[in-house]
Amino acid sequence: MDVSVPRLSVVVPVFNEEDVLPLFAQRMRPVLDALDLPYEVLTVDDGSRDATPAVLEGMRRQWPQLRVVRLRRNSGHQNALTAGLHRARGQYVVSIDVDLQDPPEVIAEMLHLAESAGLDVVHGVRADRSSDSRFKRWTAGMYYRLVRRVVGASVPHNAGDFRLLSRTAVDALIDLPEHEPVYRLLVPWLGLPGGEVTYTRERRAAGRSKYPLAKMVRLALDSVTGFSAAPLRVATWLGCAGIALCVAIGGAALAAYLWGTVVPGWTSMFVALMFVGALQLLCLGLLGEYVARIFTTLQGRPPYVVTFDSAATGRPLVETGKGSTPWKL
Structure with missing residues (x-):
């Protein structure tokens, strides 16, 4: 399989996920191999402080389609996702979290819908969130009601960062001058043809949530102040x-x-x-x-700094998130 020009890229932000990474690979790889098309899985290590870098390196040796981008420091989920989108080479790009709460099996349905209907965006919508705590469901409901009132009804209800984007959509996002992106609002703002695929949200496969209440509040503030006066x-x-x-x-x-x-x-x-x-x-x-x-x-500070990209030259580098020339160490 030729992976030099992938048709599908899967961007996966990762932060301190040493426990769940092997489970993620065991479940994701058969799904993507079954698609029978060139693909890449681009994991963005968001400054992990546990054994995540070592686990990713071991996975990369056994999984040729796996790419590893390592950020020098923890830059946040949305900025890690930005780093992945900037480096994804596929005609279609799927973003998904590593915790397996969003089922990888839905990717095939997303890709089929995008190709058959000519869509640039396919949102993964959580039809059943019974696996989440009552407090999580309550705060999430408040968040979506807030942003739909502030930003508009174009924001899909219960749609997070599990989505498929065409190359057109990815390039449009890259061109936006956002320093604090919130992609669940930016993507609907583009107004590109889109669709939805519903699924049942599962429990976390392993480890602990990396999105505590403080980060949820910060996301809500960024959503409101970034998209409305x-x-x-x-x-x-x-x-x-x-x-x-x-x-x-x-x-x-x-x-x-x-x-x-x-x-x-x-x-x-x-x-x-x-x-x-x-x-x-x-x-x-x-x-x-x-x-x-x-x-x-x-x-003018970049939202992230890349210190290693396994698909580049193989040597360490420092690269900002503003399209500048990499600095050699």
Whole structure:
């Protein structure tokens, strides 16, 4: 099988997954071999600190179609996915997590749908999330309702980062000047012809989740601040409401003064000051999210740094995520 020009690339972000990697290979390789087409599996090691690099190296020796891209430091799931998309060579590119909660067997159905219907995007939609905890399902439901309200109904409900992209879609994503990409929102934003394939989400094959509550909150913030100015408008609305409330309180105080029923006290003054102070802090916090994004963009720092690519020259390198020439160590 000629793997020099693969028809299908599978991008797999990996972070501290030494336990699940052998299980992933045992399940993924038969699925891809059965497709009977040139393919590659591009694993992006997102700065793992366990035995993941050694496990990947052993897998690469036994699996010719496996590529390994190693990032110098942990850059985050979305940036690791960016590194993989920039290096995927296939006509179609599938992104999937290594934990096997998204079944690899669905890839064949995705590819068939894309080829038969001429689609550029095929989303994997979780029709059954009973394997997730109740808290996970609740927070995920809140997230999708939020982003669909902010970004639009084009965002598929319960669609994560398990999807198939055509070369057209991948090139369009690469050309976007995103420093903090959220692909589950960027891909629908492109407006390319798309479809959906439903599946049952499974339990994690091994290891622990690498997406705790803090990262989920960070993803929600990036989703909202990266795709909408609604938070700034909320701050404006709150400011207007605060002014209206202050006018109402001032009017009531003036009326009480005219009627001679004013009772000196500090409670009302304290509450008013606390309300105004809290409102100011909230507005400053929302503005700070946008100022932080402007600051990150002006810095011009790449979202990831590659230190090794097994498909390149075989020698160590340092390569930024902005298309610059690799630096030799």
